[in-house]
Amino acid sequence: MKKNKLTAAMRYALLASPLALYSVIGTATAAEQEEVQRVERIEVTGSRIKRIGEMAPTPVTVITGDNLVSAGVVNVADLLHKMPNTLVGLSPETTNNSVFASGLNNTDLRGLGASRTLVLVNGRRFVAGAPGSSAVDLNNIPTAMVERIEITTGGASAVYGSDAVAGVVNIITKKTFDGVSVDVSTTRPTQSGGEEEYASLTFGSDVGKATFVTNLSFSKQGQISFMDRDYLRDAPIAVENPDFVADDPNSPQRVVWGYGEQVLAAYSKTGTFVSGGTRYSFADDGTVRPMQLGEALPPLVGGRVDYLGGEGYSFAENSFMRTPLERINFVTNMNYEISDNHSMSMELNLSRSQAYGESSPAFMQYRVKADNALLSPAAQQLVQAATTVNTSGVSVGPVMGYLASDFGNRQYSQDRTLARISLGFEGYLTDNWSYDIYAATGRVQADTEWYGEMFEQRFYDAIDAVVDTNGDIVCRDNIARANGCLPLNIYGRGIYDQDAYDWVSTDAIRRASISQSVVSATLSGDLYELPAGFIAAAFSAEYRKEAADSLPDPAMRAGLLFNNQSQPLKGSFDVAEVSAELSVPLLADVAFAKTLTFETAVRFMDYSTSGNDSAWKLGLNWEVNDELRVRLNTAKSVRAPNIGELYNPRSQTFRSMTDPCAVSQRDGLNSQYKETILANCAAAGVPADFEPSTEWKGSTRPGFIVGNPDLTNEVAKDITIGFVYTPAFLDGFGLTVDYWKFELTDVINSFDGPDVLKYCYQSSSLDNQFCPLLERDADTFEVTNYFEKPFNSASRNVEGVDLEASYRFGTEVGDFNLRLISTYTSKYNTNPTGFADDLIDELGEMKRPEWKHRFTTEYSYNDFSAVLSMNHRSATVTSNDWSPKANNYNDIPSYTVFDLTARYNLTDALQVRGGVLNMFDRNPPRLPSAYNNGEAFDVIGQRVTLGVNYQF
Known part of the structure; x- marks a missing residue:
């Protein structure tokens, strides 16, 4: 498809700054415009309408591939985890004890859950990373192929469908590349363990009608034990x-x-x-x-x-x-220009990751x-x-x-293999109507093997x-x-006999897979010209099918192995969706309104599991003048239950638990529920002097995770109000401020064993949904079994403000680029049960600080550049329900980590880089709840990174 300098200018604006998503038409000269027969439009995350130089209709934060290199990371997730508007969904630092999830990398926008964050690749659906889940494993996206990442935080189900409750992470990969690039790097912590190695080969051609880019990369990270x-x-x-x-x-x-x-x-x-x-x-x-x-x-x-x-x-x-993790990624993006108006593209993703969790004998x-x-x-x-x-x-x-x-x-051990192929056609039907059609299919084979196991009864x-x-x-x-x-x-x-050992010991395996097939078509263009401009529209239709299955080892199915009992999973769903999106210009070139545009979208979905549903959005984009732009969006989003939530078979789990009916727990019971708890314990037949054995209290207790086929869709309503300010008197400065609010209802909540115990006896009577999930021994009254089952029982209210400021300026001694991204959360309330008395204020607890900041200072001079970055989180507490009578270690101090990286171009082809991550070796706070928390703190410690890139 014909390219032009205007397109290049718009793409540069997208890459250069998240504050630059507005008109760059003025950067093209009149002669250049005459040379172009059709102004190419681009699609910005948050909308299917291809636009000419408009401000993004929803807040968008952009991370470029260059930002990833400057951060000294070789995994997309490593930088996303540092963004203030995200939490860690899963990571190698949080999954060692998650049998089927070890090594996965998920991101979690707004802390609403990784399953409520939709990850797209080039605007298209990507197969989930683990059977039963809907969250994409970022390990499958090679860093070297990333052109940029667009993060929009706001309900986007009307545009993209289910899972986009908290927002969308759209990873845009390179489409073309001319030449060959070799990149290798290593990262070495100053304490042993956690070493990283990385190697990448990228090659391609952008000459002629057929262009391509191919990347093969390998990365390895070492294990870190507590020792x-x-x-x-x-x-x-x-x-x-x-x-x-x-x-x-x-x-x-x-x-x-x-x-x-x-x-x-x-x-x-x-x-x-x-x-x-x-x-x-x-x-x-x-x-x-x-x-x-x-x-x-x-x-x-x-x-x-x-x-x-x-x-x-x-x-x-x-x-x-x-968790130690090795991954190999192979990606090829190919494009063929059929004619000036039509092109074909193909994306091929192949990857394999290997990780293993490890625990005691x-x-x-x-x-x-x-x-x-x-x-x-x-x-x-x-x-x-x-x-x-x-x-x-x-x-x-x-x-x-x-x-x-x-x-x-x-x-x-986890051995995950991904294969995905996407074939697309796009082009113009008329001068202002374009189409985009694609079909994609992907599959992840996830095999788990256990070592050091034994047949328990044989033992x-x-x-x-x-x-x-x-x-x-x-x-x-x-x-x-x-x-x-x-x-x-x-x-x-x-001193044992080997034959006796062999009769008792064993290994076991579980084979599992998840597959996804998608067919989607979008038609975008101008409907009708109003005095203020054309009504732009996008109409989409999509069909998607997902299926997952697992087959545990026969000994696991029979419950013969120590600590591992699991049954087969087999589940699937399909969904047909249609959507329409309109951008209606209301005013143009009048006092206090250079432009005023109304945005709306609606989507209808028909799920084979949860039935019909709909999503919508409404918005206003107001360009007051060249310096100030204001936007307002409100939306209803939905999330359908995933396969695991619906169909999880009985699989064994273990939890550390305390029993609210025990004598030793009474002083620590919530005073609001103490009488109710004691009355329910008595009604259940638990003696007043009951105390579990030391054995029960000193070990993790077995239970089962199960699905719930009666789940329905979650519903979320959100609102975003914000502005973009780029003052003429301060060239290179931009400020974005957005207020956001989410209200979620019918939230699918899985209750772990301790919560099942808690809510069974905390409810007004034993007639509740939790008590049937508990089993007690008739003689000892100890809890012998429990079931962790999801329900549409929860609600969640979250609100806050995002702030993003950047300032780029040049001096005689070099160029500077300052960028601050901050998130202030003013409310995070969760009600897990739906009972009014069970409202939980989670704001300010360890996972959810009120303030999170990321500040970067980039300096460049000729062939040298350096980046100093700071990540900060405000002080938190372990629990908001804390009282001085509970413990003396509730307060968790603020936490700041600095990274310094630098690059130097020795020649036009050869670049070397190095840096120190966690410069001052800042360890997690030395408190019982925080010292080993890899989700909130850097548990790797100070490390040195070195790398080299050669292009020819």
Whole structure:
């Protein structure tokens, strides 16, 4: 399609500054305009109407590919996570313990959830990153192919359909490239772990009717364990306040005792038990001995006593901060000019990412018998001394705690392969009517493999051995022996029989996939000329189908493995949509209104799962004069439930929990609900003196995640009011300010196990949707099972202000470009249940500070350039429900990180770059709730980055 200098000027305006999305027609000379037969229009994120030099109808922040390089990052997500108007959806720093999500990179606009942020590539839908999800994995977008990223924050369902509740992230990739570019870089933290490597090859041609650009890139980031960082290894330790005064409202129940490597004594790598008030363990050769404990800490919540160092389960040794990730991306964009009026394009995406989460070895607790033939005589005597007789007259041995280190750490690897192809046609039907048609299909194959696993019942059978009549040591259970059971001696290190080990240990795999097919057509042009100009319109039709499935290992389906039980998933939906968008000029070239334009759009959707729905938007764009432009938008958006929310099968999960019915929890209950909670506990038959066992409190509790096929669409209404100011007296300066507000209803909310417990007993009676999701033991009254199930139960109200200012100026000693992006959040209220009393104010809590800023200073002189960037978040708290009686570590200080990067062109073809990220090695606040939070803070630490780029 014919290009012209006016098009180039408009594209430069888009790239140069988010404040420059207004007319650049004046930059083309009269001679250039005469040379052009048709003025090409461009499409800006937030609208399907192709426009000539208008201000964007909705707020748009632009990140260029050059910004990514200047930030010293090699993953699109790494910079998006630093933007003030986003939160981290998922990242390698937050997903180590998320079995099926480890290594994923999602972004979350406004903190409304990654599933409510629509990520497009070149304005087109992109397949989700994980089966059952709707969120795009940014790992599949190679940084070297990014031309720019346009972020619009505001409901855009009327233009783009479901998922665009919080806004749209539109990643525009390079369409052409002439030559070859090789880029390599490395990033090395100053503490071990977390190293990064990157290599990229880009080549293409923009000569002739057929043009293309191809990129092949590889990146690798290393794992970070808690032992790799001093501030993670020597963690803050919170304990029960030994000086607690019950009748003093300012006396905290819990305090930070100090810092160190916290160890749980209830588990040992060779087994541990208590006899006669002494805790015993086993030496590597199987000899029983008193356990080598560290310094005893004051009691923790619930009365458990941990130790500082020593033998046992070290939390730091068995915790991992950053998931290792490797990815290979191959992208080809091809364009063919059929004629002056029509062109064809093809996008091919192939990628593979590999990541693995890692956690402690399997941890087991079981009753050991005194006649266990695997125990030494001395150990048998100690076990016999600790054996008691229960009320039924049965002998009960002491609890043995075993950390299965001989089986290795449990690892769950993720192997994700993406293949996507999109074929499009675009062009002009008349001088002012254009079309854009595309079809795309994509598939992600996501296979998960578990290592260091064991057949749980086989383990219990193999470690329970007796001496038979022939004097041989055999498994106690006759059925187990018939099935091949061999005695497994774990009471030492490496003293087991290999055949017995092989009978117990195993690996497992789950195969899963998600696919997406889209056909879309858009017709855009001028409808009718009014005195102020032409009514511009865009009409679209789209059909989309998505499907997901998973097939866990047979042993997982049968629940035979430790901590992993899962059933197959199979679900799909399709949706047909039509939309219309109008831009109506109301005034032009009158007093106080250079232009005034009315914007509107409507979209109708028919989902096979949630039925019919609609979305709309209304807006005004008012260009007061050349310096001031004002815009107002309001919209209704919808989000349909995704496949996972609808069809998730029973899959096992584990949560740390506290029971509101327990005696030890009563002082900490919310006073507003305390009487209701106690009444409901009594109505459920829980005794007034109930207290869960130390074993229950000291371990994560099993439950199941399930879907809900009865879910309906979420609804969101939002409003944005803002202005763009570019004063003539200060050339190069621009200011954008936008007020925004979101009101979400029928929000799909998945309640985790602790919340299920909380809301069951906090409700006005036991007749609620949560209590049926709980199961208690009839004898001990401990919670033995729970179901985490989504409901359309929540609402959310969020509002705030975005501010963006930039100032570009030149001096004799170089050029400067200053840019500030800030977000102020004034309200973030969530009601998870729909009950009026359950409104939660989340504003100012750790994930949602009131203020977030990103300020960059760019300096360039001849072949040298440098960028200093600052990311700041204001002070927060752990919980807004905090009271001085709760703890002494609620306040979280403000947090600022500086990065410095520089580039130098040695020749026209060769560029070198380097930098220091997190210049001052700012660690997360050393508080129990914050020190290991990779979502809010930089947990990698100071690191040096070096890179080189060569083009020929």
